[in-house]
Amino acid sequence: MKIIFIGPPGSGKGTQAKRLASHFAIPHISTGDMLREAVSEGTELGRQAAPIMASGALVSDDLMIGIINDRLAKGDAAKGFILDGFPRTLVQAEKLDGLVGNGKEALRVLQLLVPDDAIVRRITMRRTCAQCGAIYHLENNPPANDSVCDRCGAEVIARADDTEEAVRRRLEAFHRQTLPVATYYRSKSVLREVDGIGPVDEVFERIEQSLTS
Numbered sequence: 025m026k027i028i029f030i031g032p033p034g035s036g037k038g039t040q041a042k043r044l045a046s047h048f049a050i051p052h053i054s055t056g057d058m059l060r061e062a063v064s065e066g067t068e069l070g071r072q073a074a075p076i077m078a079s080g081a082l083v084s085d086d087l088m089i090g091i092i093n094d095r096l097a098k099g100d101a102a103k104g105f106i107l108d109g110f111p112r113t114l115v116q117a118e119k120l121d122g123l124v125g126n127g128k129e130a131l132r133v134l135q136l137l138v139p140d141d142a143i144v145r146r147i148t149m150r151r152t153c154a155q156c157g158a159i160y161h162l163e164n165n166p167p168a169n170d171s172v173c174d175r176c177g178a179e180v181i182a183r184a185d186d187t188e189e190a191v192r193r194r195l196e197a198f199h200r201q202t203l204p205v206a207t208y209y210r211s212k213s214v215l216r217e218v219d220g221i222g223p224v225d226e227v228f229e230r231i232e233q234s235l236t237s
């Protein structure tokens with residue numbers, strides 16, 4: 025199973041990818057999580073990426089392709105993986121073809137459809153565990169104990185790029201740079217569109233159905 029999630033910021037890629045990864049027992053590879061880890065560790069990559077991410081723009085293709093190249097070479101990715109946040113540009117998609125192929129048997133691409141007006145509300149209400157990355161929503165799925173992660177007990181925080189201004193810029197980047205990636209995969213007949221509106225369990229069921237149909 026090699027699965028790619030495409031969708032606007034806040035469409036539920038991380039929420040659904042984590043579930044699907046545990047369902048299929050394959051790694052969830054989130055380029056956003058990898059970058060945030062680099063930022064919190066203060067690595068050279070993190071120093072370069074931090075201001076770009078905070079502004080809502082995309083990190084350079086060269087950096088991202090290098091990261092994914094190294095990650096997919098690790099042993100746990102051999103039996104399959106779920107990519108969340110990559111590819112986000114046509115250059116990244118074409119590079120990924122060279123790594124994993126793009127035939128129907130090689131890839132399944134799921135595009136989560138959520139309208140822009142629902143996105144800002146989801147993102148400004150999101151809280152994320154600073155340690156394990158668990159995702160919460162202050163209304164739909166709050167942590168049981170205020171700002172403490174249910175899973176690991178660490179602090180639950182708002183992401184630096186979850187301001188309304190950065191979200192608007194991320195949406196603009198999605199429409200301009202990432203929607204052409206969906207078109208690219210549609211032309212190769214590997215794209216499935218999934219309605220991302222509704223309770224998380226229902227969206228997950230739709231994803232399962234789209235993978236088996």
Ligand code: AP5
Pocket residue numbers: 031032033034035036037038039040055056057059076077078080081082083084088108109110111112116146147149150151159160161162164165185194220221222223224227
């Ligand atoms: P990244 O971390 O990938 O952010 P994103 O694409 O903007 O997506 P999000 O993580 O914001 O949202 P999501 O779709 O995962 O939604 P979630 O499940 O959390 O990237 C961050 C930055 O890193 C980029 O802006 C860029 O700078 C850089 N970057 C990363 N990859 C890159 C690449 N390949 N190339 C260049 N730059 C790159 O859900 C959101 C909220 O909604 C949560 O609160 C959740 O609880 C709630 N929710 C989820 N599902 C539902 C539902 N069904 N109903 C109601 N609420 C829901």
